[in-house]
Amino acid sequence: MPAEDTTPTAADVPRQRVLVLFGGRSSEHEVSCLSARGVLWAIDRERYDVVAVGITKDGRWVLMPQGVPATREGTLPAVPSGGTLVTVATTEAGTELLQLTEDGSASLGTIDVCFPVLHGPYGEDGTIQGYLASAGVPYVGADVAASAIAVDKRQMKHVFAAAGLPQVAHDVVMREDWDADTGAELDRIEAALEYPLFTKPARQGSSIGINRVADREALAAGVVEALEYDRVVIIEEGLDGVRELECGVIGNDTIEVTVPGETLHTGEAFYDFEAKYLEPVQLQCPARVSDEVAEACQDFAAQAYRAIGARGMARVDFFYDTTTDRLLVNEINTIPGLTPQSMFPPVWAASGLEFKDLIDRLLSLAVEAAEVSAHYAP
Structure with a gap:
């Protein structure tokens, strides 16, 4: 009689519980939702038990059982303000996802690993990485220091x-220097770099707040716009x-x-x-x-x-x-x-x-x- 095969099958292996975080407080909120839509589509549901949580633009964590909201062509998705509020906390059972209620909280189960699909400040800058590390949650991507850099x-x-x-040749403008003497800052940049130039907020992505400028007037306007997103502006030579x-x-x-x-x-x-x-x-x-x-x-x-x-x-x-x-x-x-x-x-x-x-x-x-x-x- 042949020996019984005791090799574990896929059905015998417990699925890891994955928290997919998206949205967030940055100006790249909608882009984060688009990226999360791709992750939620691609993740193997036979290997992973997936929990989707959106972070609203004002920082609330909302349970998103249907994933990223569908949108019309040419429009971008966002995390809605309503819904079940949740948070992550370390308890005796491990790191749990907790539903927040008027009477306190209720456990929605433990979390094994997090995929933070959060672009820009409050997500890609080490902020969420530090929070997850403090809660003991493994997470996809760089640690706090590398993210911040x-x-x-x-x-x-x-x-x-x-x-x-x-x-590429570049320079930096600080808000305090710009406000103190705009003309001197423009003179300094024009002496160091050649037009055309790009003005960029130091801590934004997805081309938000970026302008290509070809003269002094446009340079001043580009710096002013970039300063709406950050106190530090990068100026780069165009090629x-x-x-x-x-x-x-x-x-x-x-x-x-x-x-x-x-x-x-x-x-x-x-x-x-x-x-x-x-x-x-x-x-x-x-x-x-x-x-x-x-x-x-x-x-x-x-x-x-x-x-x-x-x-x-x-x-x-x-x-x-x-x-x-x-x-x-x-x-x-x-x-x-x-x-x-x-x-x-x-x-x-x-x-x-x-x-x-x-x-x-x-x-x-x-x-x-x-x-x-x-x-x-x-």
Whole structure:
């Protein structure tokens, strides 16, 4: 009589409970909802028990049993203000999701791992990472320090410079200096950099608050708009004939880097918010560049990832100046876009890792990072 097969099946293995957080208080709230829609579609429901929670624009956590709300074509989703309020807390049972009621709270079960799909301030800047770490929840992506560096373009550029990575010429404007003597700040920028220039808030993404400017009047207006989003403004020189290339990176101690991809877009200005999320775009994966340029992208991406101390995942963006054949590191994003028009999933697919498998790897890396961190004294 043959021996009984006791190998556990998929049905015998308990599903990990995954908290998917999206929305948030930043101006990238709607983009976060779009990215979460992609994650919720891709996550393997046979392996994971998924709980979706949206964070409203005023910071309330709302249970979203139906996931991201459906929207009409050409409009962006948002987390509604009503609904069941929840929070995460550490109890004797472990880290639990609690429903908040008039009489106190009620447990909705424990959480094994969190996927924070939160772009920009209060989500990508280390804020939510610190909260989750304090609650003992493993989470996808970079830790507090790396998140804070990556989201702040001024500090990110300092770290890249220290690592010897090539960057576009740039300068910084502080609100207090601008308010004290606007004319002197304009004179200083014009002496240091050449038009056209880009004005950017230091801690925003998705092209929010960014303008391309070609003269002093437009520069002043661009700085004023950027100051609506942050007290620090980055000024960068524009480049003619530039191509925008991107690589994905995943891993903790051991990392993997994708082939570079390129976003092909039209428009006289730049790849702005509408072009990114409301208009059709073409993603070229792999990018049509020489082997030398592709290898340089991958090498710089790995260096940038290591320089900020990233873990889990990131997307590294480059400017390829075709007039001088220079490759410049633009920025690193520790919670890259995961929307249908985002580059991160396609570059991984072009490198042999489909979206569903990518999400599974990221959740595994989150648990691995938490297990390693547990070996160190707090």
